[in-house]
Amino acid sequence: MSFVDTLREKFKNPIFAAVAAIILGFILGLIWGWGIQPVKWVDATPELLNADYQVEYLRMAIDSFTANSDTALAMQRWQNLGPTAEQRLEEIKTSPGQQNPTEIETFGKLMSAANPPIQPETEESAGMSPLMKYILIGLLILVFVVIAFFAIRLLRPSISKGSEATPAQQAAQHAQSAQKTDYSEMGLATPITQSMTSYVSGDDLYDESFSIESPAGEFMGEYGVGISDTIGVGDPKKVTALEIWLFDKNDIKTATKVLMSEHAYNDPSIRQRLEAKGELVVIGKQKQVMLETETLQLLVTVADLEYGSGPLPPSSYFERATLELAIWPKTDNG
Numbered sequence: 001m002s003f004v005d006t007l008r009e010k011f012k013n014p015i016f017a018a019v020a021a022i023i024l025g026f027i028l029g030l031i032w033g034w035g036i037q038p039v040k041w042v043d044a045t046p047e048l049l050n051a052d053y054q055v056e057y058l059r060m061a062i063d064s065f066t067a068n069s070d071t072a073l074a075m076q077r078w079q080n081l082g083p084t085a086e087q088r089l090e091e092i093k094t095s096p097g098q099q100n101p102t103e104i105e106t107f108g109k110l111m112s113a114a115n116p117p118i119q120p121e122t123e124e125s126a127g128m129s130p131l132m133k134y135i136l137i138g139l140l141i142l143v144f145v146v147i148a149f150f151a152i153r154l155l156r157p158s159i160s161k162g163s164e165a166t167p168a169q170q171a172a173q174h175a176q177s178a179q180k181t182d183y184s185e186m187g188l189a190t191p192i193t194q195s196m197t198s199y200v201s202g203d204d205l206y207d208e209s210f211s212i213e214s215p216a217g218e219f220m221g222e223y224g225v226g227i228s229d230t231i232g233v234g235d236p237k238k239v240t241a242l243e244i245w246l247f248d249k250n251d252i253k254t255a256t257k258v259l260m261s262e263h264a265y266n267d268p269s270i271r272q273r274l275e276a277k278g279e280l281v282v283i284g285k286q287k288q289v290m291l292e293t294e295t296l297q298l299l300v301t302v303a304d305l306e307y308g309s310g311p312l313p314p315s316s317y318f319e320r321a322t323l324e325l326a327i328w329p330k331t332d333n334g
Helices: 003-010 014-036 051-068 071-080 082-094 101-114 130-160 167-177 268-277
Strands: 193-200 207-213 219-231 238-248 255-260 279-282 288-292 296-307 318-329
Touching: 014 130, 051 071, 051 082, 051 101, 071 082, 071 101, 082 101, 167 193, 167 318, 193 207, 193 219, 219 255, 219 268, 219 296, 219 318, 238 268, 238 288, 238 296, 238 318, 255 268, 255 288, 255 296, 268 279
Parallel strands: 255 279
Antiparallel strands: 193 318, 207 219, 219 238, 238 255, 288 296, 296 318
16 A cells, blocks of 8 residues: 555545644745745834944934934934944944044933933833744744644554555455456447446445546546445444446436345335435346436446445345446447
């Protein structure tokens, strides 16, 4: 059993599918948020610049104030530096460079008089502190690890079973190994399409369908088999009837017949429940059933049949059933 087949079967489990969707969404969100469309800062203040650029910004503000004496503009630029303004001013006083120390001192006194000292923001007022950011990132990583852990736990049973196949895979193997009828040896025309399908107990989602095409590739219709009714309670389902259908694009009505177990066929309540689905037929090994539409004929042959055993009545549900489905175009004489 390949890894892809294992995943396909696992995705039939709603829990596994939900966990996989969460993991995939988390990964795609990270890719989108950090790679495709990362956050872009717009109209940010110099408060977010590194220390060297903040010093250069404040030097520019001092030179501008010295040149035009615009107190309002100087105050705005000072406030844009936030709580680091005083520290950057002290750095400039220590290393004035080509600037006049008197101009620096004048600018500093004006800002101190016009603006009370700005206290560094506490963790409560500064929004999310670096520590809180690390805690949040850690929690996100923890959630991802937990989700991945449970996903692996869900997947591990199927992987550890090695070559043990699921009911659906067992059914596919039975269908592939079953020998198709050579109708030409019986003097009959070769079917335009011929398929084998198997139901195995435990394949609760059993529903096979096939397309019908003419030799020229023209779509003519579809046909298939699915679960029609069950008996008893518990898992897996105890299938007691299979529904066969034939759709003809040239016919307004879909032909259907119901293959029933011997017990179901002889149970009036079950028969009454299934009569609306189509003609009721008791199943039997090598039994043949014909479905007809306006332009198509479907011959169903029960190639293999095995009833389940247990507390339920004998011959009441299928352990395994293999059907051969062959399609011919309907002749004028029927």
